[in-house]
Amino acid sequence: MSELFPVEKNFRDGQDNKRLYEKDGWYxxxxxxxxxxxxAELQEKGFIGGEGASDEAPEGQNDGPGTDYPKHTGGGYYELSNGEKVQGKEEAEKAEQELSEAPQE
Incomplete structure (x- = not known):
């Protein structure tokens, strides 16, 4: 398992399908x-901390796309972990599953 770093401020990672990393989470x-x-780039920009790197995230955190997503935003729309909006819960769950299975570049 790779090292984990505490997220210092919210950011979308363009190298991870524009996944939203939220403050107090893990990267x-x-x-x-x-x-x-x-x-190093994310630390330099202040998005993640360099101190207190951990080998394991607390239970329930850092589970990747699908853990907190899709998020209901109202009106039958859901936000995916990459920031896209999808109408309908089943469609959003399917799209989020596809994101989590997509190969990373």
Whole structure:
């Protein structure tokens, strides 16, 4: 398992399907191996902390797409982990599942 870093402020990771990482969460999500260069870049920008890196996230955190997504935003629309909006719960759940199974670049 790769090292985990505390998220210091919300950001969308363009190298992870525009996944939203929220403050007080952990980077990277479960199943994603982040390069040392990417970690350094995010630390430099203040998105993730360099101190207190952990080998394991607390229970229920850092489970990747599908854990907190899709999020109901009202009017029958749901937000996916990559920021897209989808109408209908079943469609949103299906789309989120596809995102979690997509190969990472």
């Amino acid at each position: 990277p999500r479960r199943g994603l191996e982040a390069s040392d260069e990417r970690v």
